[in-house]
Amino acid sequence: MKRFVVLLFGALSVLSPVTAQTPPADPAAAIAKLEAAVTAAQSAGDNAWMLTSCALVLMMTGPGLALFYGGLVRKKNVLATMMQSFMMMALITVLWAVVGYSLAFSEGLPFIGSLKYLFLNGVGLEPNGDYAATIPHQTYMVYQLMFAIITPALITGAFAERMKFSAMLLFMTLWALVVYFPLAHMVWGKGGFLNAFLGGKIPTFDFAGGTVVHVSSGVSALVCALYLGHRHGYGREPMKPHSVVLSVIGACLLWVGWFGFNAGSAVAASGLATSAFVNTHFASAAAALGWSLGEWFRNGKPSVLGAVSGCVAGLVAITPASGFVKPMPALLIGFLAGLICFFAVAVLKGKLGYDDSLDAFGVHGVGGTLGALLTGVFATNAINNALKDAAGKPLPLGLVDGNPGQILNQFWAVLLSWVLAAVATWVILKVVDGLLGVRVNKDEEVEGLDLSQHGEEGYNFEG
Amino acid sequence: MKKIEAIIQPHKLEEVREALKTIGVDGMTVAEVRGHGRQKGHKEIYRGQEYTVDLLPKVKLEIVIPDARLQETVNALAAAARTGKMGDGKIFVSSIEDAVRIRNSDRGEGAL
Numbered sequence: 268m269k270r271f272v273v274l275l276f277g278a279l280s281v282l283s284p285v286t287a288q289t290p291p292a293d294p295a296a297a298i299a300k301l302e303a304a305v306t307a308a309q310s311a312g313d314n315a316w317m318l319t320s321c322a323l324v325l326m327m328t329g330p331g332l333a334l335f336y337g338g339l340v341r342k343k344n345v346l347a348t349m350m351q352s353f354m355m356m357a358l359i360t361v362l363w364a365v366v367g368y369s370l371a372f373s374e375g376l377p378f379i380g381s382l383k384y385l386f387l388n389g390v391g392l393e394p395n396g397d398y399a400a401t402i403p404h405q406t407y408m409v410y411q412l413m414f415a416i417i418t419p420a421l422i423t424g425a426f427a428e429r430m431k432f433s434a435m436l437l438f439m440t441l442w443a444l445v446v447y448f449p450l451a452h453m454v455w456g457k458g459g460f461l462n463a464f465l466g467g468k469i470p471t472f473d474f475a476g477g478t479v480v481h482v483s484s485g486v487s488a489l490v491c492a493l494y495l496g497h498r499h500g501y502g503r504e505p506m507k508p509h510s511v512v513l514s515v516i517g518a519c520l521l522w523v524g525w526f527g528f529n530a531g532s533a534v535a536a537s538g539l540a541t542s543a544f545v546n547t548h549f550a551s552a553a554a555a556l557g558w559s560l561g562e563w564f565r566n567g568k569p570s571v572l573g574a575v576s577g578c579v580a581g582l583v584a585i586t587p588a589s590g591f592v593k594p595m596p597a598l599l600i601g602f603l604a605g606l607i608c609f610f611a612v613a614v615l616k617g618k619l620g621y622d623d624s625l626d627a628f629g630v631h632g633v634g635g636t637l638g639a640l641l642t643g644v645f646a647t648n649a650i651n652n653a654l655k656d657a658a659g660k661p662l663p664l665g666l667v668d669g670n671p672g673q674i675l676n677q678f679w680a681v682l683l684s685w686v687l688a689a690v691a692t693w694v695i696l697k698v699v700d701g702l703l704g705v706r707v708n709k710d711e712e713v714e715g716l717d718l719s720q721h722g723e724e725g726y727n728f729e730g
Numbered sequence: 731m732k733k734i735e736a737i738i739q740p741h742k743l744e745e746v747r748e749a750l751k752t753i754g755v756d757g758m759t760v761a762e763v764r765g766h767g768r769q770k771g772h773k774e775i776y777r778g779q780e781y782t783v784d785l786l787p788k789v790k791l792e793i794v795i796p797d798a799r800l801q802e803t804v805n806a807l808a809a810a811a812r813t814g815k816m817g818d819g820k821i822f823v824s825s826i827e828d829a830v831r832i833r834n835s836d837r838g839e840g841a842l
Contacts, residue, residue: 505781507774566775576777613778626777 306401310394313401316536317410323527324413328420329353331524335517335579336424339572339625342509343715344428345725351423351435355416358436362443363412370448372398372411377460377468379449397457397465399534410531411451418447418480424625425488426495426705428506429712432720434703441695446483446688454479454680461680464653471680472646472664472673474543475532477587477639478684485632486688492623494696495705499712501622511572518575522551525582529589542650543589547582550589550601554581557605565613573609580608580630584638591646591664600641604634636681643677731826731839732800736791737765737819738811743789749810750793755803757842759792769817788819794826796839 333352340348359367368384375381384390392403399407419439426435453459454473461478463470473479498506508514529547533540558577559569584604585597592600612629623629646665648654654662663670699705706712711719718724738746743760750758764785771784795803804821812818831841 505783506779507781508776511776568775570775572776617778 310401313399313535313537314403314406316540317399317402317406317531317534320527320531321406321410321413323524324410324417324531325356327521327524327528328413328417329356331517331520332417332420333517334513335521335575336427336514336625338510338513338515338517339424339508340427341506341715342725343717345509345513345717346723347432347716347720348423348427350432350721351427351430352420354436355420355423355439358439359416359419359443360412362440363408363415367415367443367448368408368411370444371415371451372408372456374457375452377458378453380452380456401535407534410534411455414476414480414528415443415447415451418476418484419443421480421484421627421631422488422491424627425492425623427624428716429495429498429624429706430491431704431707432716434699434705437703438695438699438705441698442487442692445691445695446487447479450479450483450684450687453683461683463676469676469679470654470673471676472591472642473587473639473680474590474642475529475586477584477635477642478680481583481586481631481635482639482681482684483688485628485630485635486685487692488623488627489621489632490689490692491696492621492628494693494700497622498624499709506624508572515571515575518579522578522582525551525586528582529586533590539590539651545594546585546589546592546597549594549597550581550585550604551578552581553598553601554578554584554605554608557581557602558609559605561606561609562613576612576626576630577605577609580604580634583608583631583634584641586635587639588642588645591642591651593645593647593650596641596645596667600638600645603641604637607637608634636685639677639681640674643674646673731794731829731842732797733824733826734791734793734795734800734803734807735822735824736793736807736811737763737788737821738791739813739818740787740789742811742813742818743791746791746807746810749806750803753802753806755793755795755799755806757793761790761792763788763790767817767820786817794829794842796842 329352333349336352337345337349364387366382366385368387368390369382370380373380373383375383387408390404390408392405394400394402395404395407419442422442423435453461453467454471455462457465459465459467461467461469461471461473463472471478500506525547526544530540530544533543555574555578558580559574562573563569581601581604584600588597588600608630611633612626616623616626616629642665644666647668648661648664651664652661654664656662665673696705707716707719736746740762747758750756765788766784766786769786771782771786774781774783793803800823804823808821828838829841830837
């Protein structure tokens with residue numbers, strides 16, 4: 268290889284005097300051609316990474332989350348639980364194509380977009396400079412869709428094993444329209460109320476969805492668990508996970524998929540993407556250790572389910588911070604998330620007595636809130652210098668940059684997300700309950716949702 | 731005819747089968763079952779939720795033999811299934827009125 272390079276340079280040095288003596292006929296045209304080639308090359312690189320990220324994020328929902336949640340329920344509900352995640356891949360996609368992307372990402376009011384991109388009108392292959400200048404607008408659109416898919420799928424953990432399938436579909440349709448699309452617009456849409464980079468009133472840093480994805484889904488999950496009430500027999504009958512093996516596989520797929528989620532949020536194959544990638548990995552690792560240590564001290568044994576739950580908690584917490592912080596704070600954020608989410612799930616839930624079946628709130632609500640607040644502490648312009656003053660100098664981001672006020676900004680964004688998610692979820696549940704009834708009846712619940720909702724069984728060994 | 735129902739530790743199944751084969755008993759029905767006697771169950775914790783598992787996995791063998799072979803079979807079975815710890819299981823013996831070989835309608839001990 269080295270010899271080849273030497274030969275190449277030798278050849279060039281022989282050729283260059285000749286080319287220098289014959290300048291191109293039209294220098295301006297030659298430069299324009301060169302610039303076009305450079306732009307095309309960057310676009311190709313960025314687009315390749317973004318399409319890859321896009322596929323990785325879809326993999327988080329199916330099979331990742333479907334397996335993670337599917338393993339945690341009883342055998343009689345495994346298919347119904349996986350179906351809830353899988354159906355989001357279908358339902359939200361159609362909703363997104365028709366109206367969702369427009370409501371979330373077209374310019375409109377501070378709290379919701381307009382109908383400018385209805386039916387993806389005007390969303391073509393030319394880049395949209397506001398969001399991602401080097402990739403086709405459709406790449407950005409479909410990448411954001413994958414986030415809109417996994418967010419409602421996360422909520423399903425709270426009402427697992429007892430929600431009627433038809434009611435779940437209606438609930439999720441309304442939830443996407445009333446909670447997700449507006450919140451995504453506020454944080455990431457142009458002119459959104461919380462968008463720090465595109466004219467928001469309260470500048471919030473949420474790199475990949477601490478508020479939009481995790482606080483919103485986690486808090487909505489808590490409201491669902493409270494509204495639907497306990498599973499029949501909760502606290503009396505054993506409700507052990509039917510296969511921790513499936514959950515381990517699912518969690519590992521989530522870990523891998525999360526590189527697309529966070530590093531992809533750089534919307535370019537850039538140094539910032541690398542930074543987010545490293546932070547994501549570090550936080551996940553530290554959180555797995557944090558949760559395991561907490562369990563080891565409290566229960567005398569570190570469980571496998573605990574270790575993989577810890578990794579997910581760390582991934583959740585680093586999500587808003589991933590493109591703003593250095594690697595060492597990422598380790599700390601992850602470790603704290605592991606410990607605190609373990610406490611929320613193993614201690615707090617038992618004390619408060621709600622039946623959040625698969626701990627969507629304990630992991631996503633608590634981890635998302637923690638991550639969003641800590642982003643205000645550790646965000647630094649040494650990693651992300653997208654915010655600049657009039658003179659082009661990077662502005663300080665978080666407390667570590669000498670901007671303690673950012674913690675307050677983050678707090679307001681978290682509070683707004685909590686309130687929107689909680690109130691809207693409760694109202695939607697009321698509406699759906701009135702129209703369809705949210706819960707299956709007791710017989711159907713005892714029989715299991717696989718049979719009562721879908722007419723199938725997950726495991727047919729005699730078949 | 732006697733029926734021997736033996737509930738044993740799952741990991742002892744192969745040893746028991748070998749022992750019975752050695753003394754010429756080579757027909758049996760085996761089922762995976764769960765149960766407990768004096769042996770206590772164990773504790774499992776999933777995300778802070780504690781579950782006591784009382785019903786432990788066991789294997790149940792059913793063997794029907796001529797009266798004359800009873801003692802020999804029970805002794806071989808018990809010896810092979812024994813670890814000396816709680817949870818080794820039990821052997822129950824009962825009388826069988828009749829037996830039918832479905833293939834050719836042989837009856838009684840001739841059907842075994």
